[in-house]
Amino acid sequence: MEEKKLYVSSGPHIRGKESVSSLMLSVLLALLPALLAGVYLFGLRALWVVLVSVGSCELFEWGWCALTHRQNTLRDLSAAVTGLLLGLSLSPTVPLWLPPVGAFFAIVVVKQLYGGLGKNFLNPALAGRCFLFAWAPLMSSWVAPRCADAVSAATPLAVMKTLSLPPESLLSSFLGFKGGCIGEVSAAALLLGAAFLLLRGVIRLRIPLSYLLTVAVLTFLFPRGNERILWMSHQLLSGGLLLGAFFMATDYVTSPTTARGQLLYGVFCGVLTVLIRYFGSYPEGVSFSILIMNLLVWTLDRLHMRRVFGHGKEART
Amino acid sequence: MHIGAPSRPLVEVGTQVKRGEKIAEAQGGISACLHSPVSGTVSAIEPHLTASGSRTDCIVIDSDGLNTPDPSLRPHPECEHDPDALIALVREAGITGMGGAGFPTAAKILSARGKADTVLFNGAECEPGIVSDFCSMLDNSPQLLHGMELLLMACGAEKGVLAIEENKSEAISLLSPLLPERITLRVLPTAYPQGGEKQLIYRSLGREVPSGGLPADVGCAVFNVETVIAVAEAVESGKPLIERYCTVTGTALQKPKLVKIAIGTPVEHILRSVDPLCEPRKVIAGGVMMGSSLFDLSVPAEKGTNGIFAMALDDTRFREQSVCIRCGRCAENCPMGLMPNYLYMFVKKNALDKLRAYHLNDCLDCGVCAYGCPARLPLNQSFRLGKAKLRADDAARRAREQAEKEAR
Incomplete structure (x- = not known):
């Protein structure tokens, strides 16, 4: 008699379609407009920087897995996301040996040494980027967009540090015609990608909205020029704020999982960003703000757990 | 099968029963009487596999195919x-x-x-x-x-x-x-x-x-x-609970069908009433979220069997498991407001006090967390294990306290 074989497992017997790699792939796709804008504005050189960054992140991920005899985790695409974010947050002028150094720190030190995907408590791309500030002059030499012979230019935030409004019009700043990192300059491209992630349900509005609103309110209330609204708008469009708010502060691993925790996380990121921009020695504070808040994620989660159904207010632990 | 104390058989092997005749008496408050859904002869009273995977005493009745009703049934x-x-x-x-x-x-x-x-x-x-x-x-x-x-x-x-x-x-x-x-x-x-x-x-x-x-x-x-x-x-x-509606569906069947089943009918008999598309690779008694998958189709349908799913392939089998990326979907979706991402970690660490503090015992086992998990982690499945550990821990503590009391 032929034995009929049946699979047995514990319910649920159906699963949703989403997977870790499908989520990561969505992030990669959402960053494509920003990459294309960066390459258009800064030339093929920018593409090389990003490709080297992605390639070296992949290489270190693969190398680590091979070295430690673990299953190859390249397929979850998280290393590619780290590489893309790192590359996009670099100046197009950086020497090509710089991205691999940042990639090593991001993938090996920040991510894998702490246990790999899901266990790192800092955003790897941002940590890698900040590590590279050890070579600060290389990290902050900026060029004007659409210039064949790399004319150096001041970023809008550097201008605003001198308490005056940047020379660019709001529209050209929105489209990306300004100095800055490869992926951060075009607000239009970033918002396009962010809309895709929001519609696809990959990210939620809580963190980016509370982050941006906080920056908007603070810079509106305390402008450092006489054009209040213009000042606020340039603060929102300049630097890494949009890239950070939509693509880095929303990193699942290093952001809170509770709704209230997420809102507070965004607010604190915004406050820190404005404080660093106004009073810090760097013109930009998005990376540092997010990294600092990364360290508070578990505390925020614990303080703001949802009330458990059927428990009174004492449900909090 | 039902929750509570098992009922006590009123018949013996060889007894002739009518449709609707009581064959087992409830024992205690939380228990239920059983009635024969067919007319026929009791052929065995023996432990038989049930959908939960354990063996329970069952009364096996050979139907005479006549469904002669019990004459004592009357309106009330x-x-x-x-x-x-x-x-x-x-x-x-x-x-x-x-x-x-x-x-x-x-x-x-x-x-x-x-x-x-x-x-x-x-x-x-x-x-x-x-x-x-x-x-x-x-x-x-x-x-x-x-x-x-x-x-x-x-x-x-x-x-x-x-x-x-x-x-x-x-x-x-x-x-x-x-x-x-x-x-x-x-x-x-x-x-x-x-x-x-x-x-x-x-x-x-x-x-x-x-x-x-x-x-x-x-x-x-x-x-x-x-x-x-x-x-x-x-x-x-006066009709006792001897039959119910059961949805028979799934990818291994041509068309889903709603059938009225006699309680106790073996699942394989019920499946035979629906045109198959292929040999099922997974059969689920109950629903796709909370039902139990069967390894033996001779198990009887129970009073709570509202559905039987015959699947052409196991949907959960070919999905690669990843690691928790803290996306928070489980916590967002949990109908009880629990935090499955943390509970999963505490179950793995065997942190029983944490499991209590995070209210594991409020989990309904609805499976929404595991359904939506992009890492395909066995969330609610591991929570069952966690609940069992808590139960064992509680029992051990009670036993310890009892022993201390007696020692005094």
């Missing part, structure tokens, strides 16, 4: 206005909750008696893909209306609420003009786990059953619509 008009008589009849008729969990209905009425001001009738259909509640409402609307009145009377409640999910528009349009004044219709959004007792009460009445509490604690009682119909039938014709 005396139960129309007498709560005690109705509860006794419900108990005698072996009626248990037919939504899945199978809690004896008489015990439920008793727990709600005098405490419930509102009785909820659950037509929300607990699991996706199952239409048993829906079709039983369409086919038996007079019995449903009668049964609702009977249960209101038995519980001593003033108001009733019939809760139906919005996608069952036929049932809504059929029933809403027929409802008496004291029973209101509540149309709920289609969602899972809408049919869960605590969720249904919250959604319909805005009342929150306290942790570890019963619906009676917030003044209500919940009955599945098919249970309501069974109660009405017991009063109208």
Whole structure:
């Protein structure tokens, strides 16, 4: 008699379609407009920087897995996301040996040494980027967009540090015609990608909205020029704020999982960003703000757990 | 099969039984009587595999194919206005909750008696893909209306609420003009786990059953619509709970089918009544979210078996497991407001005090967390393990305290 074989497992017997790699792939796709804008504005050189960054992140991920005899985790695409974010947050002028150094720190030190995907408590791309500030002059030499012979230019935030409004019009700043990192300059491209992630349900509005609103309110209330609204708008469009708010502060691993925790996380990121921009020695504070808040994620989660159904207010632990 | 103490057989091997004849007596308050769904001869009383995967004493009856009804079954008009008589009849008729969990209905009425001001009738259909509640409402609307009145009377409640999910528009349009004044219709959004007792009460009445509490604690009682119909039938014709609606569906079948099954029919017989598309690779008794997959199709359908799914392949089998990326979907979706991402970590670490602090025992086991997990982690599955560990820990502590008391 032929034995009929049946699979047995514990319910649920159906699963949703989403997977870790499908989520990561969505992030990669959402960053494509920003990459294309960066390459258009800064030339093929920018593409090389990003490709080297992605390639070296992949290489270190693969190398680590091979070295430690673990299953190859390249397929979850998280290393590619780290590489893309790192590359996009670099100046197009950086020497090509710089991205691999940042990639090593991001993938090996920040991510894998702490246990790999899901266990790192800092955003790897941002940590890698900040590590590279050890070579600060290389990290902050900026060029004007659409210039064949790399004319150096001041970023809008550097201008605003001198308490005056940047020379660019709001529209050209929105489209990306300004100095800055490869992926951060075009607000239009970033918002396009962010809309895709929001519609696809990959990210939620809580963190980016509370982050941006906080920056908007603070810079509106305390402008450092006489054009209040213009000042606020340039603060929102300049630097890494949009890239950070939509693509880095929303990193699942290093952001809170509770709704209230997420809102507070965004607010604190915004406050820190404005404080660093106004009073810090760097013109930009998005990376540092997010990294600092990364360290508070578990505390925020614990303080703001949802009330458990059927428990009174004492449900909090 | 039902929750509570096993019942005691009243028949022996060789006894001739009629359809509807009582074959086992309930033992204790939370237990239920059993009745033969066919006429025939008792061929064995022996341990038999059941859907839960364990062996339970079962009465095996060889049907004579005639379905001769038990002549002693008669209408019980005396139960129309007498709560005690109705509860006794419900108990005698072996009626248990037919939504899945199978809690004896008489015990439920008793727990709600005098405490419930509102009785909820659950037509929300607990699991996706199952239409048993829906079709039983369409086919038996007079019995449903009668049964609702009977249960209101038995519980001593003033108001009733019939809760139906919005996608069952036929049932809504059929029933809403027929409802008496004291029973209101509540149309709920289609969602899972809408049919869960605590969720249904919250959604319909805005009342929150306290942790570890019963619906009676917030003044209500919940009955599945098919249970309501069974109660009405017991009063109208004396018919005990011997058959039920069962949705037979799944990717291994040509067309889904709703069948009325005799309780106790082996699952393989039920599957034979539906045209197959291919050999099933996975068979689930109950729903796709909370049902149990079977490794042996000779197990009997139970009073709570509202669906049987025959799947062409195991949907969960070919998915790669990753690691938690803290996306928070599980916590976002949990109907109880728990944090499965943290609970999973604590189960793996065996951190029992943390599991208590994060209220693991409030988990319904609905499986929403595992369904939506992009890393495909066995979330609710591991929570079952965690709950078992907590139970063992509690038992050990009680035993220790007992021993200390005795030593003193």
